[in-house]
Amino acid sequence: MKSYKHLFSRALAASPGRIHFAAHSHHLWPDASYEGHVQAWDDAAALADRKWEKIFGEVMPRAQANIALELKLPDPRTIGFAPNTHELLMRLFSARAPGKIEVLTTDGEFHSFRRQSARWEEEDRIMRRIVPCEPFETFSERFLAAMREQRPDIAFLSHVMFRSGLRFDGVEELAAYASPGGTWVALDLYHSFMAMPCDFSRVADRVFLLGGGYKYAMAGEGAGFIHAPPGYAERPGYTGWFADFGAMEKKQGEVAYGEDGSRFLGATYDATGLYRFNAVQAMLSKEGLDTAAISERLAVLRTMVAEAIAAGKAGATLRRAELLQPNAEGPQARFLSLRHADAVLWKSALMAANVITDARDDVLRIGFGLYQDQADVSAFCDAVRKALG
Template sequence: MTITIADLKAANNPLAAHYSQFRVGERLLLTGHSHQAWPDCSLGAHTQAWQDAALHVDHKWARAMEQAEAVRKGFRRLLGEPDAELALAQNTHELVMRFISALDLSARPRIVTSDGEFHTLRRQLTRLKEEGVELVVVPQYPANTFSERLAKVVNKKTAAVMVSQVFFNSARIVEGFHAVAQQCDFHGVHLLVDMYHSLNVLPVSVHALGLDNAFIVGGGYKYCQLGEGNCFLRVPPNCELRPVNTGWYAEFDLLAEQPDNEVHYGKGGARFAGSTYDPTSHYRAARVFAFFEEQGLTPALLRQISQHQIAVLATAFEALNLPEAEINLDHALALSERAGFLVVQTPRAMQLSELMVKQGVFTDARGAALRFGPAPYLADHQLRSAMQALGEAYSQL
């Protein structure tokens, strides 16, 4: 049975029964933008990975590759691109490094990004700046001109534009990728878009966003409920880049041939492949992707649920009537402009998050951003209870 908004308003969200191991009905887990609970069915997938290894030993890899392809199929569905070429890896940093290693930074020593990027990009790009790469950082505010300002700084010396579709510190959705993509195409610049905070909480279409020629990175640790070890890089058609950071899986299909002294690459996503990995994560992910389909949890429905839950949280926060000068929401950000979590701005974000844990409410804080991340298995009364805990924590400061 497909979950409805009415189910969220009930005393018990029926979806919670599928997450008994994570005790989502008993605990107030508002970290859905970071680590969502895993459905119970994924536990059997862990066991299956172990059993396949015990039974087949080194021949387990044929079964592991089947799981990997199921994971690709799941991500393709979320991207709205059934034929997408995808490279898989344990984390996005691994994939970002392969992408960067394929850029000709000697001819184009310039990378464009924003000041709202998660630490995966922020730290690595800042380190490259220390080595002489010109790093152009475009402020995310004013938000209504961000894409326009980003497009304007792209030029023929730029190797890549690397930017998120949703900013991790505000939940703001970036609009207007068409203009950025067009500028990148015109100047021969590679565009990489981080969709980690988009997939499975926003409906996504690569083509509708104008990103046919873009690289896209993302993963399943957050809204997909896949857990660790499940990240991907979407590689645009006809890509001929040759990553310097390259694993032997990148020539996996060529290993039967006589090796020579040349470095060969596979086609599509295989160009950015790594090497031997723990396949357990793919068993889990394949099972969770199947669970979402069985439950009718489409991106469109999940967006509807998320928007309802964000509205419940925002209303509950306003009811606390806390001093706006010290703790507040971004009122300029409309509900439709928010992705899958709600940000409360306060210089005491970390303290408040720690105090709320003592009340059994799990949130997180990034600088001055206190983040509340709902998930589809939570009920409305749990969201209101979590926000009430914020009021009690604030009174303790």
């Protein structure tokens, strides 16, 4: 297996003894991201006020093109940006007509949406119908059945669930129920964007897609994005001056919006994340790496770790956990989920030994990145055995 550690020399040298298996949580930054970061600073110094011309005229379009290529979207201009997907979520919901919003969702959503939707429900702004993720084997068909039973205002769910790695396989049928004046469908791609090959070309005209650069795109914070299908959510109520950037110097009258993804833009923010994202994309292109190739490589390491844990090579403790394997076929999440009541305690003990994983409630997650190879699997197993027994 070819090593790609040279692409991460700065991050690896910064903590030589660290055993990092949390790429699904905070991916180590490749050297290219440093170069992108510096370019953002250099542009700000050289261009000052005119930096926005470059950001809107070059940096954003390049990032849009990179995302569209990755997701097989027909028009890059449908993509808008924000510092994070939560901000874009707020804009999406603000575009619905006044009144209580009925939402079809799941019990496996990330804390940001779970917390926000629960708070909205407390204020009687929305009403949630929640489809349980388990049993995993029937999840997709149960979610679709709930959609057929009663069409919501918004169907919001993760393409891949952040705790278990469960994948939703009913995107095309779900999209069939969408319409600009009826149901809106939104997919959170945070654990599928650049984690597995994705082709949304057949549903791009009906489905909102949200994701970002923080995890598998290896670009860090600040590069949240939304793909907004034409004709849907045309006037978000939560809006800022970026959403009408081209008319900034004109006489201000009605609240105007772009017809493309720019209608979801907010206000002044640090675009450094987009610089890093574009730099990492250029690095991958230069190395001849795409998501399919990276996924194939890391699937090998994922299997090696799972088999090592089952065989006791990582000690006896992790063998007590239940390995969650929700998807029998098709692309797999880029992390292992081990369910046990002591997951948080294990994560803390491993952290103290400089073995980086993460835990969500009763699930310990072990994630994989391009900077790992077979030797890291052995080092991980040895360190876990010493730390946990």
